[in-house]
Amino acid sequence: xxxxxxxxxxxxxxxxxxxxxxxxxxxxxxxxxxxxxxxxxxxxxxxxxxxxxxxxxxxxxxxxxxxxxxxxxxxxxxxxxxxxxxxxxxxxxxxxxxxxxxxxxxxxxxxxxxxxxxxxxxxxxxxxxxxxxxxxxxxxxxxxxxxxxxxxxxxxxxxxxxxxxxxxxxxxxxxxxxxxxxxxx
Numbered sequence: 001x002x003x004x005x006x007x008x009x010x011x012x013x014x015x016x017x018x019x020x021x022x023x024x025x026x027x028x029x030x031x032x033x034x035x036x037x038x039x040x041x042x043x044x045x046x047x048x049x050x051x052x053x054x055x056x057x058x059x060x061x062x063x064x065x066x067x068x069x070x071x072x073x074x075x076x077x078x079x080x081x082x083x084x085x086x087x088x089x090x091x092x093x094x095x096x097x098x099x100x101x102x103x104x105x106x107x108x109x110x111x112x113x114x115x116x117x118x119x120x121x122x123x124x125x126x127x128x129x130x131x132x133x134x135x136x137x138x139x140x141x142x143x144x145x146x147x148x149x150x151x152x153x154x155x156x157x158x159x160x161x162x163x164x165x166x167x168x169x170x171x172x173x174x175x176x177x178x179x180x181x182x183x184x185x
Contacts, residue, residue: 005066008050009074012081017051019044025073029080032141036076042069051077079141086150089133092157092165097126097134104136108157108167116156122149135170 011017015029023038038044042065043054051073055066078084090097096107104124106114118124118138122145125137136153140146150169159166161177168174 003067005053005055005063005070007070008047008052009070009077011046011049011051011077015077015081017046017077019046025076027073027076027080029077029141031080031083034076034080034141036069036072038069039065042066044069044073075143079143083139083141084143084146086138086146087170088136088138088150088153088167089170090136090157090167091133091159095134095157095165096128097136099124099126104153106153106156109165114156116153118149119145121145 012029015027018026018028020026023040023042023044024035025038025044026033026035041056041062043056045052045054053066053070053073055062090106090108092109094107094109096105098105102118102120102122102124104116104118104126106116108114121142122138122140125139126134127137128134138146138150154167154169157166159168159172159174161175162179164174164176
């Protein structure tokens with residue numbers, strides 16, 4: 001059995017899980033509602049206070065789908081109960097971040113500002129503490145969507161290895177390279 005797939009998912013208080021006949025899993029909680037279509041080969045059952053995901057055969061395809069859908073459903077349960085949060089920091093002289101509602105404005109050392117409209121499912125907060133790097137905080141219930149938006153923001157100015165300038169996650173370690181050294185004659 002898949003080590004991840006065979007684990008039962010505990011349903012916390014205030015969360016309801018509904019599995020339709022077509023294989024659509026709907027998870028409702030205090031923070032919102034998420035749905036996921038499950039492959040017809042994979043069975044999802046609610047047994048008491050747990051969700052159990054099972055597969056029909058030991059084929060490689062069924063093994064991979066087993067762990068995948070268990071993880072996706074677990075992420076949905078965590079999302080609607082506690083939510084997800086990602087923090088990004090802008091490292092570099094003159095780098096700025098501000099927002100007007102769901103529109104993020106970034107100054108990342110280019111000749112122009114970058115405006116990025118974020119989906120309404122994500123709440124956005126920007127702050128610039130005195131003497132520190134500007135921070136962007138993304139919060140929401142969909143782990144996949146938050147990760148996708150954070151990756152898009154990071155791709156606007158990747159962290160370079162010499163000075164460490166760019167957009168990175170808070171606490172992310174960046175491998176630094178030594179610069180050129182002048183040789184003596």
